[in-house]
Amino acid sequence: MQPVIELFGLSKMFGVGDATTVALDDINLTIEKGEFVAIMGPSGSGKTTLMNILGLLDTPTHGEYYLEGKAVTDLSQHKCAKLRRDHIGMIFQNFNLLSRSTVIDNVALPLTYRGNAQAKRLTAASKLLRTFGLNEREYYMPYQLSGGQLQRVAIARALVTNPAIILADEPTGNLDTKSSEIIMSELADIHMQGNTIIMVTHNPDVAIYANRVIQMIDGTVASDSKHPETLNTTGNKRPLSSFRKAMDAAVNANKEFVEATAALLPPKTRGKRKAAAARRKRMAIKSRKAKK
Amino acid sequence: MIRFLSDYKIAVANLKATRVRTALTILGIVIGVASVTMILALGEGDKNMVKTQVNSLGENVLTVRPGKAYRDSSGNITNYNFLAALSASTLTEKDLQSISQIANVETAAPLMLIAGNISDTDGQSQQGTIVASNENAADALGLSMRAGEFLSADTPSHTVVLGDDLAVALIGSDVAIGQKIILRGQSYTVSGILNHSSSSASVSNVFDINQAAFISMDDGKSFNQGIAQIQQINIRVADTSQIGATAQSVQQELLKNHGNEEDFSVLTPEEIVQLTNTVLKVVTSFIGAVAAISIVVGGVGVMNIMLVSVTERTREIGIRKAVGATYFQILSQFIIEALLMSIAGGVIGIAIGYALAYTAGTLMGFMPGVTWPIIGIAFGISIGVGLVFGAWPAIKAARKDPIEALRYFQ
Numbered sequence: 001m002q003p004v005i006e007l008f009g010l011s012k013m014f015g016v017g018d019a020t021t022v023a024l025d026d027i028n029l030t031i032e033k034g035e036f037v038a039i040m041g042p043s044g045s046g047k048t049t050l051m052n053i054l055g056l057l058d059t060p061t062h063g064e065y066y067l068e069g070k071a072v073t074d075l076s077q078h079k080c081a082k083l084r085r086d087h088i089g090m091i092f093q094n095f096n097l098l099s100r101s102t103v104i105d106n107v108a109l110p111l112t113y114r115g116n117a118q119a120k121r122l123t124a125a126s127k128l129l130r131t132f133g134l135n136e137r138e139y140y141m142p143y144q145l146s147g148g149q150l151q152r153v154a155i156a157r158a159l160v161t162n163p164a165i166i167l168a169d170e171p172t173g174n175l176d177t178k179s180s181e182i183i184m185s186e187l188a189d190i191h192m193q194g195n196t197i198i199m200v201t202h203n204p205d206v207a208i209y210a211n212r213v214i215q216m217i218d219g220t221v222a223s224d225s226k227h228p229e230t231l232n233t234t235g236n237k238r239p240l241s242s243f244r245k246a247m248d249a250a251v252n253a254n255k256e257f258v259e260a261t262a263a264l265l266p267p268k269t270r271g272k273r274k275a276a277a278a279r280r281k282r283m284a285i286k287s288r289k290a291k292k
Numbered sequence: 293m294i295r296f297l298s299d300y301k302i303a304v305a306n307l308k309a310t311r312v313r314t315a316l317t318i319l320g321i322v323i324g325v326a327s328v329t330m331i332l333a334l335g336e337g338d339k340n341m342v343k344t345q346v347n348s349l350g351e352n353v354l355t356v357r358p359g360k361a362y363r364d365s366s367g368n369i370t371n372y373n374f375l376a377a378l379s380a381s382t383l384t385e386k387d388l389q390s391i392s393q394i395a396n397v398e399t400a401a402p403l404m405l406i407a408g409n410i411s412d413t414d415g416q417s418q419q420g421t422i423v424a425s426n427e428n429a430a431d432a433l434g435l436s437m438r439a440g441e442f443l444s445a446d447t448p449s450h451t452v453v454l455g456d457d458l459a460v461a462l463i464g465s466d467v468a469i470g471q472k473i474i475l476r477g478q479s480y481t482v483s484g485i486l487n488h489s490s491s492s493a494s495v496s497n498v499f500d501i502n503q504a505a506f507i508s509m510d511d512g513k514s515f516n517q518g519i520a521q522i523q524q525i526n527i528r529v530a531d532t533s534q535i536g537a538t539a540q541s542v543q544q545e546l547l548k549n550h551g552n553e554e555d556f557s558v559l560t561p562e563e564i565v566q567l568t569n570t571v572l573k574v575v576t577s578f579i580g581a582v583a584a585i586s587i588v589v590g591g592v593g594v595m596n597i598m599l600v601s602v603t604e605r606t607r608e609i610g611i612r613k614a615v616g617a618t619y620f621q622i623l624s625q626f627i628i629e630a631l632l633m634s635i636a637g638g639v640i641g642i643a644i645g646y647a648l649a650y651t652a653g654t655l656m657g658f659m660p661g662v663t664w665p666i667i668g669i670a671f672g673i674s675i676g677v678g679l680v681f682g683a684w685p686a687i688k689a690a691r692k693d694p695i696e697a698l699r700y701f702q
Contacts, residue, residue, distance in 0.1 A: 100305060109615050110615040115295055157615065
């Protein structure tokens with residue numbers, strides 16, 4: 001089967017000269033259709049940059065990105081926008097709904113840019129909202145909804161074009177525990193229906209819903225652990241305990257790393273000019289660790 | 293098409309959300325478009341007035357006056373000081389004769405204005421002008437008789453034809469003929485009284501026909517030591533389509549008489565009317581400049597507000613781009629918003645412009661012209677302003693980096 005996403009030697013750098021920051025460093029990654037991937041890592045590890053590139057909002061400095069077998073690295077902005085519209089659904093930490101549009105108009109927004117007629121747009125949006133239990137809130141304004149409801153509206157918007165991949169950047173970052181659970185079980189449901197989801201998160205409790213966890217450190221993939229069994233065979237929304245253990249190990253490793261680097265890097269040294277030097281230091285620690 | 297409809301709805305919603313701001317921006321356009329509409333309507337009214345005057349004068353009348361008319365390369369008169377020229381007329385009876393012999397000249401009537409007292413037999417003076425002319429004057433000036441008959445070749449001397457206002461003032465009637473009046477101390481018999489004339493432009497700025505006393509050239513010369521002092525020659529041509537060629541023949545003939553010195557001018561009906569409307573032209577070109585400036589100011593207002601709107605809605609633009617809006621879709625959304633404001637301003641402006649034009653027209657004594665081209669031009673200008681001044685903010689919006697835009701703090 002054709003993988004949905006293939007990345008070969010993907011790098012992203014910001015700035016020029018001494019101030020160059022390497023956000024992504026030679027990433028090679030393949031994501032198959034139907035996977036639910038959680039990308040974890042400390043702040044500044046390149047998770048969001050990777051998401052932006054996957055979502056065609058940003059372009060890599062080097063490397064190749066194939067979306068559904070098609071090279072998309074050198075596409076024009078116009079074509080990128082169309083691919084975003086038809087193949088990618090995005091969910092954000094702060095929901096990013098249009099504050100002056102109704103719930104149903106927000107959900108139907110991607111279809112508007114596809115050029116669908118209003119009746120068709122609203123029918124599709126209404127159908128989706130019903131599956132999220134929001135059919136009575138269709139003509140509410142975003143400020144009239146709770147955080148959990150807003151995120152469900154955002155998920156409905158991401159799904160309305162039936163995209164190949166769904167990108168979620170900290171989907172539960174702004175939600176309380178209970179709402180987070182609801183949102184994650186919604187995403188797990190969507191995943192079980194065969195959708196591919198790539199999610200960035202800090203929270204291990206959220207990451208356990210995924211069947212593959214990618215740990216990112218300093219712009220590279222530090223670990224990539226797959227769930228031994230796929231969720232949809234058992235119908236169990238919760239992952240198995242063995243997977244949980246593997247994940248906890250990854251999370252702990254991450255924590256240790258963060259603590260170690262934090263000790264070495266006092267906050268004051270984190271100026272833009274010294275970013276490169278700091279990065280070199282961190283790389284040195286990393287290689288020492290690897291030798292051990 | 294569907295997208296434009298939804299762009300329209302988005303634009304209306306956004307404009308409604310910032311009512312006061314939108315209204316003030318529209319006001320700027322309203323002022324600009326209103327002044328453009330007013331100036332165009334007044335210009336059209338002026339043109340109509342010229343046409344009416346040319347018609348009343350007759351399209352087939354050439355006027356010869358002393359003094360040179362200065363023309364630009366396209367033949368329009370740029371400067372003509374006929375009042376100064378009146379003091380020492382260069383036109384002679386010989387000129388009149390030369391003109392009469394030119395082909396296509398049907399009749400030629402001299403006008404010799406004579407200063408002098410007009411009074412009734414009791415010595416009561418009245419305001420008026422003594423005009424010496426020949427039998428062709430009635431035809432060349434388009435005069436008609438209320439009573440009696442006009443001067444002819446065999447009219448006895450000391451006979452006068454009065455304008456109706458002067459007749460009423462002198463003899464208390466506009467139909468009684470055979471009465472005596474006194475011109476420069478000499479007794480004249482009234483042989484005819486003219487119908488009231490809506491004074492035509494070729495003579496209205498020289499004298500008022502309704503206040504005129506027409507006498508024969510010989511009588512006129514007798515008041516001027518036997519010398520003809522012709523201030524104007526009116527020529528009626530037989531074939532109106534050849535009026536331009538005839539004007540040139542007249543010009544050439546007179547140049548011969550005047551030793552190649554161009555101390556006279558041959559004026560077509562349009563040129564005569566033009567001369568009377570120079571003041572209006574100055575006024576209209578002044579308002580025109582004001583209108584152009586206010587259109588630009590209105591446009592800058594639209595641009596300003598659109599730039600504010602784009603900055604305020606940075607995050608919205610980021611969201612729209614993230615869900616797949618293309619460059620042109622964002623561009624058209626903002627262009628449509630600017631267009632809506634400028635079109636609304638245009639429609640209101642056209643209405644107000646016409647209202648102002650009617651007010652101004654009433655004060656100036658003529659009606660502004662209401663034509664589709666004027667409405668079209670004013671509407672076109674308002675659309676143009678929206679496009680031109682909405683373009684940059686829209687491009688700025690469409691070029692926004694979606695990542696930066698999504699990060700924008702509202």
